[in-house]
Amino acid sequence: MKPVVDRLTKEYAGKVDIKRMSLDGDDANAEQLATQFGVQYVPTFVFVDAKGASQGFVVGETPEADLRAKLDALLR
Amino acid sequence: MKPRNILISVAVAALVLVVAALAFIPKGGGGALPASSDVVASAVPGLVSSGARLVDVRTAAEYAAGHIQGAENVPIDTVPTAAGGWDKAAPIVLYCATGARSANAYEYLKAQGFAKVYNLAGGVATWTGDLVTGTSSGASAGADGPATGRPTMYEFATDS
Numbered sequence: 001m002k003p004v005v006d007r008l009t010k011e012y013a014g015k016v017d018i019k020r021m022s023l024d025g026d027d028a029n030a031e032q033l034a035t036q037f038g039v040q041y042v043p044t045f046v047f048v049d050a051k052g053a054s055q056g057f058v059v060g061e062t063p064e065a066d067l068r069a070k071l072d073a074l075l076r
Numbered sequence: 077m078k079p080r081n082i083l084i085s086v087a088v089a090a091l092v093l094v095v096a097a098l099a100f101i102p103k104g105g106g107g108a109l110p111a112s113s114d115v116v117a118s119a120v121p122g123l124v125s126s127g128a129r130l131v132d133v134r135t136a137a138e139y140a141a142g143h144i145q146g147a148e149n150v151p152i153d154t155v156p157t158a159a160g161g162w163d164k165a166a167p168i169v170l171y172c173a174t175g176a177r178s179a180n181a182y183e184y185l186k187a188q189g190f191a192k193v194y195n196l197a198g199g200v201a202t203w204t205g206d207l208v209t210g211t212s213s214g215a216s217a218g219a220d221g222p223a224t225g226r227p228t229m230y231e232f233a234t235d236s
Binding site for chain 2: 001005008012015016017018019020021022023024030033034035037038039040041042043044045046047048049050053054055056057058059060066067070071073074075
């Protein structure tokens with residue numbers, strides 16, 4: 001997924017923050033957020049509006065078009 | 077009537093009876109719904125609009141993070157209790173994250189005599205429509221992540 005996420009990160013720069021949260025056990029903040037969002041599988045993409053409210057999520061390897069649709073929905 | 081004619085008459089009568097019987101056998105239990113089975117995401121809206129109960133068997137936290145509109149949250153360990161109050165003749169669509177937990181719930185409900193149970197194959201991961209956040213259908217989850225002042229997509233992943 002990395003090339004896709006990297007491409008989207010560049011494309012949506014300044015509009016949507018795209019943050020990679022590593023769940024390898026060395027990032028307490030990532031672990032806490034994952035618990036908060038109920039993340040059980042990786043990869044999971046969580047979409048959050050500017051106020052921090054979750055607007056949905058997708059689990060698993062996801063087509064770029066689907067991620068793009070979710071990102072565009074955040075901007076509406 | 078000659079014995080040969082009697083034989084032909086009996087054979088024709090039997091054929092008519094068989095055809096008539098086949099015509100009156102209910103198809104798929106009498107409705108337009110398919111037989112109990114795995115279903116794909118695109119089939120779920122049709123089942124729900126036909127009156128199927130949509131059940132999300134994931135945890136409350138997973139449900140709150142995003143669920144299919146109209147789904148009720150019945151975490152897998154509470155299914156036996158909740159199902160006690162369900163109509164065994166009414167269709168039920170089950171889903172979870174990947175289809176594994178809901179497959180267990182499917183087997184349980186079938187064993188309990190539920191006639192029309194469907195499992196969303198691949199789980200909510202295969203759902204391409206919108207997901208609703210919050211603890212009840214249509215509700216907003218409120219602030220459940222840090223406010224960044226800008227929309228954010230978090231990718232939770234491992235490096236391995």
